[in-house]
Amino acid sequence: MTLQVLVDEWRGYVQRHRAISAADVDEMEDHLREQISTLQQAGLTDDEAFLVAVKRMGSVDAISREFAHEHSERLWKQLVLVPEDDENSTKSTELWVVLALAVVAALAVKAGFTWLPGERLALNISLLVLPFLAGYFAWKRQVSVRVGAVLVVPFVLAALVLNLYPFESGGSTEVIAGIHAPIALWFVVGLAYAGGDWRSGRRRMDFIRFTGEWFVYLTLLALGGGVLIGLTVGAFNTLDFDIEPIIEDWVLPFGMAGAVIVAAWLVEAKQNVVENIAPVLTRVFTPLTIIMLFALLIAFSTTPSPTGVNRDLLILMDLILVLVLGLILYTISARDPLAPPGLFDRLQLLLVVTALIVDLMMLTAMLTRIAEFGFTPNKLVALGLNLVLLVNLTWSAHLTVGFLRRTRGFAALEHWQTRYLPIYGIWAAAVVVTVPVLFAFA
Incomplete structure (x- = not known):
């Protein structure tokens, strides 16, 4: 090197x-x-x-x-979370900015719950929250006016596409757009997180790490909030007060939107805490995920014909592959790049190879079904996703083998993942924009 x-x-x-x-x-x-x-x-x-x-x-x-x-x-x-001298002003200002953005995002979600029908709310939910998260990072990173304008454009385009396309109510393309729009817009948040410096591989890896840590905090907030709501509802029920309408109309919208912003702030404020548990999380879930993938492979191999595979199973398998990819990326971001190859790196290779085999089996089943029944929006999107994952997993396996053989450094694997990262955002954006048009918004 x-x-x-x-x-x-x-x-x-x-x-x-x-x-x-x-x-x-x-x-x-x-x-x-x-x-x-x-x-x-x-x-x-x-x-x-x-x-x-x-x-x-x-x-x-x-x-x-x-x-x-x-x-x-x-x-x-x-x-410390709130320092006591000159930095106190900066940290206090940040806290107030976070709270203000969380409240505004919550009000936007509440307005969506009130005025948008169910299908339109599902389409626009990411537009009601993620712009405020991007705004928080743009403020924190003190981005230039030019970068700020660049951040606004994708949200405006997404709003136009999602609300001007004549989707068939409850149709496949509407559901597909609703699923992929948040993914595409999450990369706009990543641009804000990087302070506009998206070309930097180090910034992209930081964003991968942030995404994993944000998910951990968001899950903890959701679990804690769920327990608190359950206890509150139970207590009021014993007093013959029906508080569920208030929970549904106010607490849930405000809690959902606020948790997204607050979780990001917690990651920024207390990154040390999560970094200490990140290696533990990856070491626990990597072997468990390998066992799950092997079990799925065994179950899948009992299917007599690829065309006989249930469509819901194919969708679930693709979701599992996406989760596996997330685990792989988070593991790479949490690893000490200077450490020599070890047992866990071999487990990581086993995870990648197992996921690659599952991906190939999904591709075989998908192509067989397409050849027999033709294309549908879901099949096209699933096929594209499997191909995107196939490229990443194949080269990741190759680089991991090189690292284990000490012919390549770990940096090569990091660089590959950070260079490939924008492909996911581009793919999600392409799905939102083109797939509805190709299938006449059905």
């Missing part, structure tokens, strides 16, 4: 320790490069100079302790 790739890997590892600010990382990188330059002048090769320089700087935990000692007051303020 080149010296630049090695330094990028080191920087990415350091940046995962959120107690160290971006400015501090820049300072540390300058110090690292100075040491590398000195060692190169002494006759060491790039690889040798890098390894010796990193060794001299110590482990990242040691660097964190050193910075904490030299800048203890500033670092302590970064680690």
Whole structure:
């Protein structure tokens, strides 16, 4: 690997320790490069100079302790949720901005529940929440006016497409557009999260990590909210008060929209906490997912004919593959890129290969059904999704094998995933725009 790739890997590892600010990382990188330059002048090769320089700087935990000692007051303020001096104003402002955006998003969702019929609400639900999440990151990253304008355009186009297309009520293309619009718009949120710097592979990997952590926090908020609502309804029922209409009309809309914004803020405010449990989550769910995929393969192999496979099963299998892809991406984002190959990397390869086999079986069943019964909107979308996943999984397996054989660095796998990431957003946007037209909005 080149010296630049090695330094990028080191920087990415350091940046995962959120107690160290971006400015501090820049300072540390300058110090690292100075040491590398000195060692190169002494006759060491790039690889040798890098390894010796990193060794001299110590482990990242040691660097964190050193910075904490030299800048203890500033670092302590970064680690508390609401600091007590000048940063108090910034953090308090951010909290108020988050609360304001959460309330506005909740009011938008409430208006949607009130004025939009069920089908239109399902189509527009992402437009009622995600613009405010993108606005939060645009404000936090202090994006330029140009980037802000770029962020607005996709939301406007999505609103026009979803509300001007003459969808058949309850038709397949309407459902497909409603499912894929949030996926496409999530990548607009990613652009805001990256501060407009979407070309940066490091920023894309940060967004992958954020997505996984946001999902964890959102799930925790949903579970906690569900328990609280259940207890509240039970308590009021014992008093002969029917509070369910209030829950349905106000609490749920406000809770759903607010949780999306608040979960993102929690990830930003307390990333250290989730980063500590992220490796644990991936190590728990990776083997469980492998077992599930093997069970599905065994069950699928008992099907006498691909055309006899239930359509609902094909849809569920595609959803499982999407979840597997999410797990793979989150695992890659949570891994120490400088660590040597280990047992868990072999498990990761097994997961990728198993998912690849499932994908190939789905493609076979899909093509067989298309050949016999013809194209439908659902079949076309599922076929495209399987092909998109096939390319990613195939090359991911190849790069993982190279990493295990030590012929490639882990950075190659990271770079592949970050380069491929926009394909999912492009595919989702293409589905929303073109599939309804191809099938006459049926």
